[in-house]
Amino acid sequence: MAIGFEDDFTLGRLFDIDVMKQSSVHQLSRTDLGMPPRRCMVCEKPAKECARDQTHTARELSEAVERQYLAYCSSVGNGGLAAGL
Numbered sequence: 001m002a003i004g005f006e007d008d009f010t011l012g013r014l015f016d017i018d019v020m021k022q023s024s025v026h027q028l029s030r031t032d033l034g035m036p037p038r039r040c041m042v043c044e045k046p047a048k049e050c051a052r053d054q055t056h057t058a059r060e061l062s063e064a065v066e067r068q069y070l071a072y073c074s075s076v077g078n079g080g081l082a083a084g085l
């Protein structure tokens with residue numbers, strides 16, 4: 001199921017950005033399922049608040065995504081694309 005996949009796979013958080021932009025489809029929420037709300041990748045607020053208020057610029061978000069990606073690559077241990085940067 002989708003939420004389990006996202007929690008196991010750090011990059012799953014990246015997909016949420018697109019989902020939240022698109023609309024209320026994602027309003028079937030983690031809290032509805034008894035899970036804690038997802039945190040924003042840039043700050044510590046709930047991700048939904050930042051998405052709704054458009055708290056962060058596209059640049060901030062892309063930088064946060066890059067950090068997440070690099071952290072994911074190093075946690076996996078193979079370096080991934082990060083080794084080629």
Ligand SMILES: [Zn+2]
Nearest residue numbers: 040042043050
């Ligand atoms: Zn935020």
